[in-house]
Amino acid sequence: MAASCFERQLNAISWVSLITVTAFLLVKLANIFGLWIKARPIPGPPCPSFYGHGHLITRSNLTDILYKCHMKYGRVVKLWLGPTQLLVSIEDSELIKEVLWKAEDKLPLTGRAFRLAFGKSSLFISSFDKVEHQRKLLEVKLGGKLLERASLIPDKIFCSIIEIAQNETTKGGIECETISLSLAFSILGSTIFGDVFLSWPKAIVYKELLMKIAKDACFWGSYSVTPFWKQEFWRYQDSCTRLKFLTEELAKECRQNCNTEFSWAFEPCGELISLMFHGSLTMAALVANILTRLVTHLDIQDEIYSEIVMAQKVRRKTYEQNVEGMPKLLATVYESARLLPAGPLLQRCSLDNDLNLKNGTVIPAGAIIVVPVQLVQSNTETWGKDADKFNPYRFVLPTEPISDKKESLEGFDSCAMKEPNEFEAFLPFGYGARACIGQKLAVRGISSLFAALLGQYEIRLQSGSESNPKPTMNNYILELLPSPKIVFIKRK
Numbered sequence: 437m438a439a440s441c442f443e444r445q446l447n448a449i450s451w452v453s454l455i456t457v458t459a460f461l462l463v464k465l466a467n468i469f470g471l472w473i474k475a476r477p478i479p480g481p482p483c484p485s486f487y488g489h490g491h492l493i494t495r496s497n498l499t500d501i502l503y504k505c506h507m508k509y510g511r512v513v514k515l516w517l518g519p520t521q522l523l524v525s526i527e528d529s530e531l532i533k534e535v536l537w538k539a540e541d542k543l544p545l546t547g548r549a550f551r552l553a554f555g556k557s558s559l560f561i562s563s564f565d566k567v568e569h570q571r572k573l574l575e576v577k578l579g580g581k582l583l584e585r586a587s588l589i590p591d592k593i594f595c596s597i598i599e600i601a602q603n604e605t606t607k608g609g610i611e612c613e614t615i616s617l618s619l620a621f622s623i624l625g626s627t628i629f630g631d632v633f634l635s636w637p638k639a640i641v642y643k644e645l646l647m648k649i650a651k652d653a654c655f656w657g658s659y660s661v662t663p664f665w666k667q668e669f670w671r672y673q674d675s676c677t678r679l680k681f682l683t684e685e686l687a688k689e690c691r692q693n694c695n696t697e698f699s700w701a702f703e704p705c706g707e708l709i710s711l712m713f714h715g716s717l718t719m720a721a722l723v724a725n726i727l728t729r730l731v732t733h734l735d736i737q738d739e740i741y742s743e744i745v746m747a748q749k750v751r752r753k754t755y756e757q758n759v760e761g762m763p764k765l766l767a768t769v770y771e772s773a774r775l776l777p778a779g780p781l782l783q784r785c786s787l788d789n790d791l792n793l794k795n796g797t798v799i800p801a802g803a804i805i806v807v808p809v810q811l812v813q814s815n816t817e818t819w820g821k822d823a824d825k826f827n828p829y830r831f832v833l834p835t836e837p838i839s840d841k842k843e844s845l846e847g848f849d850s851c852a853m854k855e856p857n858e859f860e861a862f863l864p865f866g867y868g869a870r871a872c873i874g875q876k877l878a879v880r881g882i883s884s885l886f887a888a889l890l891g892q893y894e895i896r897l898q899s900g901s902e903s904n905p906k907p908t909m910n911n912y913i914l915e916l917l918p919s920p921k922i923v924f925i926k927r928k
């Protein structure tokens with residue numbers, strides 16, 4: 437009797453489990469069919485197999501594939517990365533802006549990579565709801581005291597970097613990429629942590645560790661189940677822990693130096709490292725890009741130098757404070773960011789709801805939405821026939837010459853800067869709900885650096901470094917120009 441009662445209970449449990457698992461699988465299957473049906477109206481190349489177009493992407497560059505697809509299928513195209521992974525690419529300027537406002541979430545992969553490497557953080561995570569509050573706080577902070585700090589390039593940074601560059605010059609020039617990383621890292625570090633950062637003896641170890649982690653972050657983040665069984669993973673985690681300890685040590689030193697500005701803004705360590713990571717990599721890419729453009733466009737370099745001299749004469753202030761009045765310098769920064777953005781794609785998704793666009797397109801929830809910024813920013817329809825040429829003047833407006841003859845310099849063309857964010861297809865800092873909140877700080881810091889640098893030095897290509905190859909892919913996220921060797925020549 438007891439045995440048959442036990443059997444009946446076992447049967448009941450088995451039935452309930454079977455029904456639950458079947459229901460779960462049916463829901464999953466229904467979701468997959470739902471995704472296929474919703475994705476059908478979006479144009480795109482026919483699927484070669486059940487596994488989609490994944491094999492195409494492993495063989496060639498995604499931007500190239502998207503370029504060909506947009507040419508053939510129009511401004512919105514889909515690709516299947518697997519039976520349940522839909523990628524939708526958008527190339528139309530108006531739709532891009534609509535999508536970047538409406539799709540507020542980021543891909544879970546990005547958040548996972550950051551969390552795995554730097555620990556808990558409320559920045560750079562997938563869900564907009566979780567990031568919104570921190571974004572607002574940080575935006576206020578970056579726009580205030582930190583923005584002021586970014587404009588003042590401490591002599592210490594400048595002198596030590598130039599000293600390194602001079603030493604390297606005697607050995608045949610310094611790699612553009614190497615010096616750009618040192619410059620970006622020092623500017624951002626001293627902006628966030630203050631002067632303590634510049635005299636911190638472990639800064640170099642910190643930079644090297646950050647770069648080491650940058651190389652592997654996406655790879656380990658791409659595992660949906662953390663690979664605890666791999667030895668390399670534990671070595672990676674060890675580097676991450678060392679970086680965390682170093683950041684805590686630095687933060688402690690800042691607090692002991694009574695730097696109240698610092699402790700207010702960034703308490704959790706993960707956020708500090710995430711900002712240093714993203715900020716120094718992207719700023720280094722832009723600095724390297726500008727240096728390369730300047731050594732290959734000496735006429736522009738001379739024009740900026742005249743502007744710096746003029747700004748010093750007219751306003752009688754140090755050049756660090758004057759970058760807002762240097763349209764040609766700012767235009768060079770923006771034009772470099774247009775031609776080679778820090779990443780070739782902007783990525784978004786809408787985790788919970790389908791996106792209904794004004795033109796009638798429906799993008800299913802969970803689809804990977806990408807904007808191929810590099811294609812959009814070099815489109816001849818929007819940027820003109822010279823879209824692929826370096827021409828900072830597209831960001832400059834001629835204005836009335838300065839009336840005070842005593843103050844103005846002969847031959848100086850008066851001009852002002854156009855507002856770059858008003859250009860329809862200018863997206864190096866993203867756009868909409870998840871746009872970069874460090875844009876002002878980065879542009880101000882980099883422009884001040886170049887105002888200081890070009891005021892005292894000419895930058896030239898090391899002879900023999902002229903024939904450099906094509907752009908290369910780096911660290912999974914950065915597409916840098918080839919790194920030419922450059923030299924700094926002191927102006928007389």
Ligand code: HEM
Nearest residue numbers: 560715718719722778864865866867870871872873874878
């Ligand atoms: C040249 C330098 C920089 C470039 C090119 C750049 C570019 C970008 C891009 C493309 C995004 C994604 C935007 C989107 O999806 O719409 C982004 C996000 C972000 N950037 Fe930057 N960035 C730079 C420097 C900085 C700096 C210096 C900081 C702060 C110190 C910063 C803070 C952020 C933050 C917090 C986000 C994430 C926003 C979110 O996920 O909600 N960035 N950046």
